Amino acid sequence: MTAIIIAVDGTAASGKGTLAKKLAKHFGFPHLDSGALYRLTALGVLETGGNPANAEDAVKAAKAIDFARASDPAIRTDAVGAAASKVAAIPEVRAALYDFQRRFVEQPPGGAAGAVIDGRDIGTVICPEATAKLFVDAAPAVRAHRRWLELQGMGIVRDEKALEAELVARDAQDRARAVSPLKQAADATLLDTSNLGIDAAFAAALALVEPKLKGLLTAKPRG
Ligand code: CDP
Numbered sequence: 276m277t278a279i280i281i282a283v284d285g286t287a288a289s290g291k292g293t294l295a296k297k298l299a300k301h302f303g304f305p306h307l308d309s310g311a312l313y314r315l316t317a318l319g320v321l322e323t324g325g326n327p328a329n330a331e332d333a334v335k336a337a338k339a340i341d342f343a344r345a346s347d348p349a350i351r352t353d354a355v356g357a358a359a360s361k362v363a364a365i366p367e368v369r370a371a372l373y374d375f376q377r378r379f380v381e382q383p384p385g386g387a388a389g390a391v392i393d394g395r396d397i398g399t400v401i402c403p404e405a406t407a408k409l410f411v412d413a414a415p416a417v418r419a420h421r422r423w424l425e426l427q428g429m430g431i432v433r434d435e436k437a438l439e440a441e442l443v444a445r446d447a448q449d450r451a452r453a454v455s456p457l458k459q460a461a462d463a464t465l466l467d468t469s470n471l472g473i474d475a476a477f478a479a480a481l482a483l484v485e486p487k488l489k490g491l492l493t494a495k496p497r498g
Pocket residue numbers: 286287288289292309310311313314356359360361363364393394395396397445449
């Protein structure tokens with residue numbers, strides 16, 4: 276049976292990762308943060324003294340990523356985020372990370388009936404056939420504040436205005452690239468979380484996703 280796929284795309288620090296995790300928990304599905312693949316690639320390049328914009332350096336790092344390091348806080352810094360956006364614009368890097376993402380959704384870990392994956396091109400390129408597609412966005416100042424809090428929690432204190440400028444620049448770079456640009460899929464629903472806290476955003480996401488899964492779930496969802 277084809278697995279159920281919930282695709283959550285969106286802008287930087289829009290809250291798509293938090294929503295994807297909560298949706299995964301609710302339905303009892305595994306969750307893949309595809310951004311971690313690009314961040315791990317970027318970290319690999321930076322750790323070996325390479326240039327994230329150089330295709331050879333970036334592809335070598337993409338082929339050598341250790342997904343066990345996805346929870347390493349080192350990949351969450353804004354410097355790694357900026358480098359991730361550079362490696363992500365290289366077509367060979369995206370090709371090298373494609374199979375990992377497809378395997379995850381085609382054979383969800385743990386034999387689950389479905390999977391949740393978040394990123395920039397999930398609904399457009401990686402899983403155009405996804406069962407449900409969300410595109411998450413929020414005003415830049417709101418996103419910058421959320422990222423500021425997240426970094427502060429990691430002991431990193433940044434100027435919020437500078438963070439906002441970096442997020443806007445990264446989105447512009449992600450939208451402008453030729454390959455798999457950041458873009459709302461034609462059949463995705465926009466969810467603007469500017470005025471929504473985590474619980475309200477999750478309730479809104481669930482209200483959009485649940486009807487698409489109707490009749491496809493055999494076990495009762497948790498949460
Ligand atoms: O957490 P945040 O929203 O800031 O970023 P992320 O989801 O971890 O992604 C970091 C960078 O990886 C993005 O700016 C994109 O350039 C790239 N990325 C991508 O190109 N395609 C994806 N499916 C996921 C991330």
